[in-house]
Amino acid sequence: MQPRNMSMSGVVDLAAVKAAQEAKAKAEQARAETARQGGGGAVTPASLVIDVDEAGFERDVLQLSTQVPVVIDFWAEWCEPCKQLSPVLERLAHEYNGRFVLAKVDVDANQMLMQQFGIQGIPAVFAVVAGQALPLFQGAAPLEQIQQTLDQLIQVGEQRFGLTGLTVDGDAQDAEQQPAEEPAGPYDALLEAAVQALDAGDLPGAVQAYKNVLADDPGNTEAELGLAQAELLQRVQGLDPQQVRKDAAEKPADVAAQITAADLDLVGGHVEDAFGRLVETVQRTAGDDRNAARVRLLELFEVVGPDDPRVITARQRLARALF
Secondary structure (H helix, E strand, O other): OOOOOOOOHHHHHHOOHHHHHHHHHHHHHHHHHHHHOOOOOOEOHHHHEEEOOOOOHHHHHHHHHHOOOEEEEEEOOOOHHHHHHHHHHHHHHHHOOOOOEEEEEEOOOOHHHHHHOOOOOOOEEEEEEOOEEEEEEEOOOOHHHHHHHHHHHHHHHHHHHOOOOOOEOHHHHHHHHOOOOOOOOOOHHHHHHHHHHHHOOOHHHHHHHHHHHHHHOOOOHHHHHHHHHHHHHHHHOOOOHHHHHHHHHHOOOOHHHHHHHHHHHHHOOOHHHHHHHHHHHHHOOOHHHHHHHHHHHHHHHHHHOOOOHHHHHHHHHHHHHHO
């Protein structure tokens, strides 16, 4: 996708004299209120790039935009151009050293924001200056054009709204890179015992150790992941891989055979093959058979991790197969 016109002329049109004066007055009032409450001091370098969701948009973007231009990067994990553009914007946010803040919005998790901004495709980059939303560009763009757009944005923020940016405390960088050691949690010993059992090949012991943690703490994500991995290894233990694959190839309608083959695929590192096999099984089955394939697929998603791009793609395929 080609980038849209990078000119900032639309900003000047949008900020007509009366509107600019009103917005500038509001921005000055907001900054005065922030100062009165003891805010507005130096920020850390980590504060220059933030993740934003719908719940915190007013605080993290609208209010912040009364102090500094906020550039919004609408992105998604599955979007390859986003993976090229986002690191560039993050690097520039640090190089500009407080003259703008980069807010990253995951469109998959924040559909309402995507609709409110009228996003038709990603990556899409907007700015908010003194509470006013301004479209910048869509799609990947050359570095020089991005820098020119940011320079124009910052100039508009300074001249029309009095936004001089944030003061960055560079000395805080070392402290950010060396987080304080977290105290041991109440289940660390049990989790360590489960890991040791896995390393020793004691799969039943590992399964039970993870279940013991989850019995007291059902939301323990480390135990959930460990249990899913241990149960997967337990299911494939002792299987004849050649026979399993032969059965799956000769009996495409045998759901149990496809589920077992998918387990072996995943253990062997063939993640997409495992997901694809079960999605296809869901597509061509119904009732209990379809549900069995769906449940096992969800279990394998847990083993790989919900943020993995292959999981995201397979979830989308599963949704299409079901609905």
